Amino acid sequence: MAHSASIEASNIDFRGHAPRLVTAARMLGLIGLVLTAIVGVAAISMGDGHARESIWRAYVANLCYFTAIGLGGLIFVLIQHATRAGWSVSVRRLAESTAGALPTMAMLAIPIVVVMLLSLPGIEEVYPWLKSGYDRSNAAYLNKPFFAIRMVVFFGIWIWLANFFVNSSVLQDQTGDVRLTSRMESRCYPGILLYALTSTFFVIDMLMSMNPHWYSTIFGVYYFSISFVNNVSVMALMIFFLHRAGFMRNVVSNEHLHDVGKLVFAFTVFWAYIGFSQYMLIWYASLPEETFWFMARQSGPWLYLSILLILGGFFIPFLGLISRHPKRRAAALAVGAAWVLVVHWFDILWLALPRANPEAGAVTISGTTLVFDLVLSLTAMIGIGGIFASAVLQRLGSASLVPTRDPRLNEALAFHNF
Amino acid sequence: MASIVGEVDNTMQDPRRRAPLVTGQHDAASITRSVASIAEIPVDQTPLGWYVGFGISATITAILGFAVFWLLFNGVGVWGVNNPAGWGFAIINFVFWVGIGHAGTLISAILFLFRQHWRTAINRFAEAMTIFAVICAGLFPGIHIGRVWLAFYLFPIPNQMAMWPNFRSPLLWDVFAVGTYFTVSLLFWYVGLIPDLATLRDRATNKWRKLIYGALAMGWTGSMRHWHRYERAYLILAALATPLVLSVHSVVSFDFAIAQLPGWHTTIFPPYFVAGAIFSGFGMVVTLAVPARQWCGLKHIITLRHLENMNKVILATGSMVGYAYAMEFFIAWYSGNSYEQFAFINRAMGPYAWAYWTMVSCNVISPQLFWFKAIRTSVPAMFIVSIFVNIGMWFERFVIVITSLTQDFLPSSWDYYTPTAFDWLTLLGSFGLFFTLFLLFCRFLPMVAIAEVKAIMPGAHGAHGHGHGDEHAEHAPAMEAAR
Numbered sequence: 001m002a003h004s005a006s007i008e009a010s011n012i013d014f015r016g017h018a019p020r021l022v023t024a025a026r027m028l029g030l031i032g033l034v035l036t037a038i039v040g041v042a043a044i045s046m047g048d049g050h051a052r053e054s055i056w057r058a059y060v061a062n063l064c065y066f067t068a069i070g071l072g073g074l075i076f077v078l079i080q081h082a083t084r085a086g087w088s089v090s091v092r093r094l095a096e097s098t099a100g101a102l103p104t105m106a107m108l109a110i111p112i113v114v115v116m117l118l119s120l121p122g123i124e125e126v127y128p129w130l131k132s133g134y135d136r137s138n139a140a141y142l143n144k145p146f147f148a149i150r151m152v153v154f155f156g157i158w159i160w161l162a163n164f165f166v167n168s169s170v171l172q173d174q175t176g177d178v179r180l181t182s183r184m185e186s187r188c189y190p191g192i193l194l195y196a197l198t199s200t201f202f203v204i205d206m207l208m209s210m211n212p213h214w215y216s217t218i219f220g221v222y223y224f225s226i227s228f229v230n231n232v233s234v235m236a237l238m239i240f241f242l243h244r245a246g247f248m249r250n251v252v253s254n255e256h257l258h259d260v261g262k263l264v265f266a267f268t269v270f271w272a273y274i275g276f277s278q279y280m281l282i283w284y285a286s287l288p289e290e291t292f293w294f295m296a297r298q299s300g301p302w303l304y305l306s307i308l309l310i311l312g313g314f315f316i317p318f319l320g321l322i323s324r325h326p327k328r329r330a331a332a333l334a335v336g337a338a339w340v341l342v343v344h345w346f347d348i349l350w351l352a353l354p355r356a357n358p359e360a361g362a363v364t365i366s367g368t369t370l371v372f373d374l375v376l377s378l379t380a381m382i383g384i385g386g387i388f389a390s391a392v393l394q395r396l397g398s399a400s401l402v403p404t405r406d407p408r409l410n411e412a413l414a415f416h417n418f
Numbered sequence: 419m420a421s422i423v424g425e426v427d428n429t430m431q432d433p434r435r436r437a438p439l440v441t442g443q444h445d446a447a448s449i450t451r452s453v454a455s456i457a458e459i460p461v462d463q464t465p466l467g468w469y470v471g472f473g474i475s476a477t478i479t480a481i482l483g484f485a486v487f488w489l490l491f492n493g494v495g496v497w498g499v500n501n502p503a504g505w506g507f508a509i510i511n512f513v514f515w516v517g518i519g520h521a522g523t524l525i526s527a528i529l530f531l532f533r534q535h536w537r538t539a540i541n542r543f544a545e546a547m548t549i550f551a552v553i554c555a556g557l558f559p560g561i562h563i564g565r566v567w568l569a570f571y572l573f574p575i576p577n578q579m580a581m582w583p584n585f586r587s588p589l590l591w592d593v594f595a596v597g598t599y600f601t602v603s604l605l606f607w608y609v610g611l612i613p614d615l616a617t618l619r620d621r622a623t624n625k626w627r628k629l630i631y632g633a634l635a636m637g638w639t640g641s642m643r644h645w646h647r648y649e650r651a652y653l654i655l656a657a658l659a660t661p662l663v664l665s666v667h668s669v670v671s672f673d674f675a676i677a678q679l680p681g682w683h684t685t686i687f688p689p690y691f692v693a694g695a696i697f698s699g700f701g702m703v704v705t706l707a708v709p710a711r712q713w714c715g716l717k718h719i720i721t722l723r724h725l726e727n728m729n730k731v732i733l734a735t736g737s738m739v740g741y742a743y744a745m746e747f748f749i750a751w752y753s754g755n756s757y758e759q760f761a762f763i764n765r766a767m768g769p770y771a772w773a774y775w776t777m778v779s780c781n782v783i784s785p786q787l788f789w790f791k792a793i794r795t796s797v798p799a800m801f802i803v804s805i806f807v808n809i810g811m812w813f814e815r816f817v818i819v820i821t822s823l824t825q826d827f828l829p830s831s832w833d834y835y836t837p838t839a840f841d842w843l844t845l846l847g848s849f850g851l852f853f854t855l856f857l858l859f860c861r862f863l864p865m866v867a868i869a870e871v872k873a874i875m876p877g878a879h880g881a882h883g884h885g886h887g888d889e890h891a892e893h894a895p896a897m898e899a900a901r
Binding site for chain 2: 083084087136137138141178181182185189193196197200204213215216217218219220221269273274277278280281282284285286287289407408
């Protein structure tokens with residue numbers, strides 16, 4: 001077939017380049033973690049009483065941020081199998097590689113669980129339900145042992161799902177066995193169910209329980225929207241950089257880019273829809289047991305962050321990506337995707353950093369604490385992000401960039417928008 | 419109209435090739451024939467079955483007319499609404515019917531953007547169903563306002579008394595949301611009909627048909643330029659209708675969720691209502707498609723694979739609804755809020771437990787049967803499940819509206835809501851109206867989008883010269899015709 005020639009002509013073997021990049025990313029990650037430690041120690045020694053809390057918050061926020069990208073990759077892959085998608089075969093391995101970083105994220109989650117189990121100073125300020133006197137009815141759910149068990153279950157399920165789908169896809173490169181596609185399809189449906197439940201309770205545990213008095217049924221959906229839009233944005237960035245380095249040029253065309261761009265656009269709107277629903281309903285009903293969480297986010301410095309999210313999370317990408325032109329130009333889409341990724345990094349900080357109190361609403365923090373919050377978030381982002389990136393790059397370099405013998409690859413190669 | 423075509427199983431899955439979406443030996447001409455001929459049966463040869471169905475539906479519509487007349491003649495007291503439950507069947511039926519409509523827009527707009535070719539066989543009548551369902555829905559707020567002659571106050575019409583509806587009320591947002599939804603759905607449906615109306619015009623054998631279909635076809639000639647503009651317009655309408663699918667039922671959910679009432683006020687309501695609406699809508703599409711394909715001889719176009727796909731959507735959206743129920747329950751417990759907890763325990767164990775468990779078994783348990791391919795591809799089984807879905811989704815709205823209203827914060831104001839005969843007759847009558855409109859549509863308009871089905875047939879793109887064999891024809895680059 002004519003298409004096979006285009007695969008051969010196009011460089012889809014990233015193996016030679018990956019090790020160097022993996023090492024660089026890992027070094028960057030280690031530097032970030034060391035920097036986090038240094039800044040943390042400096043903050044503690046400067047006598048900032050909240051410094052330990054800032055470290056844990058920054059760490060959890062970035063853990064949730066990069067796990068979201070991996071989970072977005074997982075659900076993307078699952079949905080492609082569930083819908084027997086043809087167009088996406090040529091970009092599916094990119095999502096498989098972000099999903100493939102989930103085992104590494106599990107390693108990075110261990111410290112938080114350990115910190116909790118050891119009740120290291122500061123963690124009780126992040127998760128008030130860890131305090132010994134905590135006696136709300138949901139203590140049956142929010143307690144150390146159950147939290148640890150749940151983390152093991154969640155990451156266990158994700159690692160199992162990610163390994164199965166990534167390995168089956170890679171195995172097919174060698175065997176060309178069509179039955180692998182059917183097997184992945186038959187397992188993806190229960191996989192989606194498992195994903196929905198685990199991802200929801202993961203974010204309830206990690207972020208919502210920072211205010212154990214506060215509750216919102218849509219919270220899991222909000223995290224899903226962040227996961228999905230982040231992952232497709234990462235895919236758009238990967239396509240841009242790989243194209244620039246001369247990879248995948250004939251395999252991933254502007255048509256695929258266009259579709260990835262449409263997903264970035266669509267899920268930007270979806271995120272705004274979910275965020276609006278949550279805010280509007282709580283604002284309108286104005287029940288104090290719910291509003292204090294938003295009060296904390298619209299007072300003090302966090303107000304500016306809230307406004308940034310509305311403008312930067314919705315209006316700017318909406319207007320920027322609505323036309324087909326930016327979606328079909330890798331550089332323009334990469335700018336949009338990077339923007340979306342940055343905004344949603346702030347989005348996760350917006351969930352994790354503001355301190356709220358059910359009685360008083362906003363809890364004011366000092367300027368120094370705020371600075372340490374942000375600096376530590378940044379260094380933790382470099383740390384966790386570097387290690388996450390090294391895991392993704394390692395996956396990218398461990399097999400060809402395209403599932404070369406997927407039965408629907410020809411369909412993807414021949415695909416055109418109209 | 420009875421079909422002699424047997425059931426062809428095209429649900430087998432081979433990742434190497436796409437299964438055919440039109441079964442049997444068919445070409446463009448025979449597709450036109452099989453769809454157009456249904457609308458072309460001369461009036462004096464109308465099958466008896468149609469008359470029977472139409473007679474029953476029209477009679478039930480007459481009952482609706484009587485129930486509405488009686489309501490207007492006597493006042494809202496003929497209904498079972500009482501002091502805590504000021505919203506009874508009227509809002510339940512309104513939400514139910516708006517929800518039914520959502521499948522049509524999902525199929526015509528969202529599945530179009532997702533390039534799901536199988537939608538071509540079902541989009542036309544699903545969209546028709548949307549329009550008729552929204553008509554049924556729109557009836558209820560109209561007659562519930564008490565003084566129907568002042569119904570225009572629903573709209574913010576400038577007047578010398580400077581009287582305005584409350585812009586902060588989601589009920590007013592509903593007027594806009596549903597109004598916009600109806601307008602765009604109607605336009606979308608009509609634009610899609612134009613090429614097929616022209617086909618009927620060209621095939622017409624008598625003057626009246628030629629005149630009426632000709633006027634409706636708006637001078638369509640099928641020229642390249644017409645098609646080009648048509649496809650652009652269709653794409654734009656699909657893009658406009660897509661957010662509407664989400665927004666309409668989100669706004670409907672705001673009717674409840676902005677309140678402080680436990681069981682109503684919960685943040686997951688907007689996406690949960692949207693998923694539920696699509697769930698109920700697909701239930702209705704399967705309920706209608708199963709007999710329609712049988713009686714109109716359309717089994718080769720609305721194949722088993724189409725039905726299976728719809729059942730998968732029912733399973734997916736039914737599971738989303740189950741997720742929302744579970745999340746509401748979990749958070750009610752997690753919140754530690756005694757009112758929230760009471761509302762949910764009361765649903766499951768209180769005076770309306772019968773309604774709650776009807777809802778759970780129909781909405782959460784029955785669609786789970788579709789995990790089994792044997793059930794998913796069995797026409798009688800899916801028909802039964804689809805009826806259950808319809809029942810379950812009506813009861814969902816009943817449970818939400820009635821349990822929360824009748825037992826709120828103040829036990830001294832609690833009461834039991836009992837619908838009267840006129841509540842039931844109005845509900846029944848709305849089904850009569852729906853089926854009457856649907857039967858008229860089946861009789862006089864092309865039930866399937868003829869032009870779109872032709873575009874997904876094997877060989878439709880042979881002229882593009884990509885050298886694919888038949889097996890690849892459906893996903894040849896010429897997918898532009900992907901409808």
